[in-house]
Amino acid sequence: MSIELHGSLAQEPSVLIGTTVQEKNITYPTDAKLAIKIINRLNKLAKHHNIQQRRTYIKEVKNCRLAIRHFRHVKKRTKAKKALTRLRTIANKLIRELQRKLPQYLLFTTYQKDFLLYQQVLAQKPKDKNKIYSLHEANVYVIAKGKDHKQYEYGNKVSIVSTKDNNIIVGVVSHNKNIHDSKTLHAAIGHANSNRDKNKPIKQAVCDRGYVGAKEVLGAKIILPKKALKQDNRYQRDKKRKLCKRRAAIEPIIGHLKSDFRLSRNLLKGQIGDEINVLMAACAWNLRKWLVATTIFLFLQKVRYFFIKNHWFMLQYAKACN
Numbered sequence: 001m002s003i004e005l006h007g008s009l010a011q012e013p014s015v016l017i018g019t020t021v022q023e024k025n026i027t028y029p030t031d032a033k034l035a036i037k038i039i040n041r042l043n044k045l046a047k048h049h050n051i052q053q054r055r056t057y058i059k060e061v062k063n064c065r066l067a068i069r070h071f072r073h074v075k076k077r078t079k080a081k082k083a084l085t086r087l088r089t090i091a092n093k094l095i096r097e098l099q100r101k102l103p104q105y106l107l108f109t110t111y112q113k114d115f116l117l118y119q120q121v122l123a124q125k126p127k128d129k130n131k132i133y134s135l136h137e138a139n140v141y142v143i144a145k146g147k148d149h150k151q152y153e154y155g156n157k158v159s160i161v162s163t164k165d166n167n168i169i170v171g172v173v174s175h176n177k178n179i180h181d182s183k184t185l186h187a188a189i190g191h192a193n194s195n196r197d198k199n200k201p202i203k204q205a206v207c208d209r210g211y212v213g214a215k216e217v218l219g220a221k222i223i224l225p226k227k228a229l230k231q232d233n234r235y236q237r238d239k240k241r242k243l244c245k246r247r248a249a250i251e252p253i254i255g256h257l258k259s260d261f262r263l264s265r266n267l268l269k270g271q272i273g274d275e276i277n278v279l280m281a282a283c284a285w286n287l288r289k290w291l292v293a294t295t296i297f298l299f300l301q302k303v304r305y306f307f308i309k310n311h312w313f314m315l316q317y318a319k320a321c322n
Contacts, residue, residue, distance in 0.1 A: 002286035003195050006168050011196060013203040014164040014243070015171075015220075017188055018250040019181050019210070020258070022174070022278055023155040024140045025267045029133035032068045035087040036061060037135055038118045042094040045111070051101050057090045088122045095119065139271055141178045155266060158278045159188035160257070162250055164206065164243075168289065169253070169282040170195055174274040181207075182214040189218045206247040257281045 003010045027033065039061055046053050067083035070076035095115055099107060107115075121132050133140050133154055143153050157178060161171035171192025175184055185205070193201050202220040214222045225244040228237045258264035261281040268277050 002283045002290070003168065003170055005290045006166070006286065009166045010163060010168045010170055011200045012163040012165060013200070015189075015192060015202050015205050016162050016164055016247050016250040017159065017185065017205050017207050017211070018247075018254060019157055019159050019184060020254045020263075021143050021145070021153040021155050022158045022263055022266050022274060023153050024134070024137050024274075025265055026134040026137055026140060026154060029154065032065070032071075032084050032087060034121050034132075034135065035084070035091050036065060038091045038121065039087070039094060041114075041135070042091070042098060042118075046094075046098060046101075049102065049106070051098065053094075053097065057094075061087065061090065091118065091122055137269070139176065143178055156271075156274050157184070158263075158274075159184045160250060160254060160282070161188050161192040161205075162253055164246060164249075167249060167253060169285050172278045172282045174271070174278050176271055176274075180213075181210040182212065185211065185214050185217040185222065189220050193218065206243050208247060253285070257285060261285060 039057065043053070043056050043058070064083040064087050067076075068080050068087075071080040071084075073080075095118055098111075099115065102111065117132070117135070117138065121135070124131050131142075132138050133142065139156075140154050141156065143155070143157060145151060145153055157175045159171075159173045159175070160169060162169045171188055171194075173184065173187045173191050175187070185207075189202055189205060196202070201218070204221040204223055205217070206223045207214070209225060211222065211224060214224075216222060223240065223243055225247075228240070232240075254263075261284045263278060263281045266274060266277045268274070
């Protein structure tokens with residue numbers, strides 16, 4: 001609906017496509033944080049079911065937390081590693097104790113899935129694939145950005161499709177897996193075509209060099225910045241150069257979506273929450289553009305009426321003077 005408000009302006013044959021990271025509302029993940037959270041959850045579970053534990057390890061966990069603070073210190077790194085190993089040992093002890101003492105119907109119907117998750121988190125190593133970075137958001141994955149201020153971001157990748165000239169967002173897709181940018185084009189262009197007139201599909205999409213490898217997707221030609229071909233004439237070279245320069249227009253759109261429309265921190269839960277958050281941010285962007293255009297139109301109409309009215313009075317005054 002937010003796209004249809006713009007009418008023919010949203011039916012441009014050329015679009016701009018870019019990807020960004022929608023960060024999830026989780027803390028920076030470390031092995032120690034996850035182990036301590038598991039221990040606290042297990043103690044809370046035992047208290048809820050009135051299970052008498054042999055030990056809760058509360059004081060020892062506190063000392064281990066203090067030792068892990070100096071993990072980057074050269075002389076204290078060994079002590080920090082031992083503290084991390086001890087936290088994992090404590091968590092595994094509590095899991096085994098609860099598996100023995102919990103009623104069987106609760107163990108297999110309610111908590112079995114949680115225990116399997118905890119054991120997977122405690123067993124994972126730094127270089128493992130498909131790691132779990134959060135207990136309440138197990139689907140979060142890491143995206144390496146390579147920037148000095150933020151090398152890694154934890155959330156999910158999203159694709160943004162906007163029109164080339166009017167900057168109207170015509171398609172957004174939330175990706176459940178960290179796939180190469182060229183593999184996201186099929187879903188992004190497909191979603192954009194579903195929101196447009198069926199007789200006017202996307203003919204060309206301008207992308208950055210991160211999409212290298214893609215040439216044509218769903219009938220849309222993929223244009224990437226690269227060296228000009230020898231057989232191209234001057235007009236063709238200038239046309240491709242302007243298109244690739246215009247692609248940079250999607251970067252401020254992504255910046256506004258993050259800073260003004262809550263794309264920088266996703267507070268909604270699960271994969272459905274990822275899809276809803278990016279979709280509502282895109283709708284808010286389109287509605288704001290429509291409201292600004294409507295306000296300007298009404299203001300110009302008022303100014304036009306004012307000048308027409310004053311012109312009529314001036315003509316009447318001139319006739320009276322004559």
